[in-house]
Amino acid sequence: MKKYLTFFALSCLLFFNPVLAQNTSVSEGLGALDSNQMALLIIIGVIIGVIILLLILMIYLMSFISAVFRKENPELVEEPSWWETFKQRFVTGDIKEEQTKDKLMEDHSYDGIQELDNFMPPWLQYVFSGTVIIAIVYFGYYTVLGFGKTGVEEYQEEIRIAAIEAEERGTSALASIDETNVEFDKSDVGISAGKTIFGANCAACHAADGGGGVGPNLTDQYWIHGGDIKDVFKVIKYGVIEKGMVPWEDQLNPQEIQEVSSYILSIQGTSPAVAKDPQGELYSGEDEAAPADDSSAPADSTAVAAAVTE
Numbered sequence: 001m002k003k004y005l006t007f008f009a010l011s012c013l014l015f016f017n018p019v020l021a022q023n024t025s026v027s028e029g030l031g032a033l034d035s036n037q038m039a040l041l042i043i044i045g046v047i048i049g050v051i052i053l054l055l056i057l058m059i060y061l062m063s064f065i066s067a068v069f070r071k072e073n074p075e076l077v078e079e080p081s082w083w084e085t086f087k088q089r090f091v092t093g094d095i096k097e098e099q100t101k102d103k104l105m106e107d108h109s110y111d112g113i114q115e116l117d118n119f120m121p122p123w124l125q126y127v128f129s130g131t132v133i134i135a136i137v138y139f140g141y142y143t144v145l146g147f148g149k150t151g152v153e154e155y156q157e158e159i160r161i162a163a164i165e166a167e168e169r170g171t172s173a174l175a176s177i178d179e180t181n182v183e184f185d186k187s188d189v190g191i192s193a194g195k196t197i198f199g200a201n202c203a204a205c206h207a208a209d210g211g212g213g214v215g216p217n218l219t220d221q222y223w224i225h226g227g228d229i230k231d232v233f234k235v236i237k238y239g240v241i242e243k244g245m246v247p248w249e250d251q252l253n254p255q256e257i258q259e260v261s262s263y264i265l266s267i268q269g270t271s272p273a274v275a276k277d278p279q280g281e282l283y284s285g286e287d288e289a290a291p292a293d294d295s296s297a298p299a300d301s302t303a304v305a306a307a308v309t310e
Helices: 002-021 035-072 082-090 095-101 122-144 151-175 188-201 229-238 254-266
Strands: 103-110 113-117 219-223
16 A cells, blocks of 8 residues: 555656746646746645655554554554554455455356456445446536536637637737738728718818818829828828828727728729819829829829828
8 A cells, every 4th residue: 555655656746847847838728827827836736745745654654653553562463453444444445354255256257267256445436436426416517407507508608708809809909000000901891981981080171082172182193191001091190280180090090090091092093073183292102092094183192191081
């Protein structure tokens, strides 16, 4: 028995050794641990190891005391110690008595080898009984009472949590859009959303069709502050106060500014009802919106930036 306990203790220490050696992360399921969590893990491992060693030392000590006691009191040698009684009752059973009950099972004979109908040790009986009790409790908790979640319910809950996390990641990504990483959104949803924002905020100065008014024409190829998506986004976000273009960063979020900027670039080359004369310089860069050629009147939004989000 002591040999088995010693082997178990050494196995536990060997098991905890690689865990304690890690200083950055554990398994993929647990993810990375910070310094406080790692310190707590190390402390728990040490405590468990110390407890196991103390239990082994206690068992050895009890065995030694029992042996000394029986040696000094030979008249009591016939009476088993409490430790022997404990082992007989809960661990090994009364082997001598049980062996007298063992019998060969005559109907279980294979190739001349007969099966011995021996007894089940008490500890194994307790383990078996425990599994039956746990199974009954488990069945009642999950199936009869319905308190616990089934595998399907746990899966659905994980899907729900994953969807929330994905939405949060998407929201975070959209909130990180600025003039350095904004991209032209040519999707129907993005253009439609940008058109709605333009009509509500920019049409007053740039006309509903982008032909210009107080603000410049946004359908030609002339721009005052640059004609790519980053330039337009920057003008809408920060405004051009001296030209009357107010900043919109406090009224529109980064995604909305990207959408309205994309819409403005998408109307390049269109023919507004009343087109204001071109302003600024001809933008010769590659336009994300691929505007149509218009030789008569350079088509780009000069003051797009200024009119962009008004």
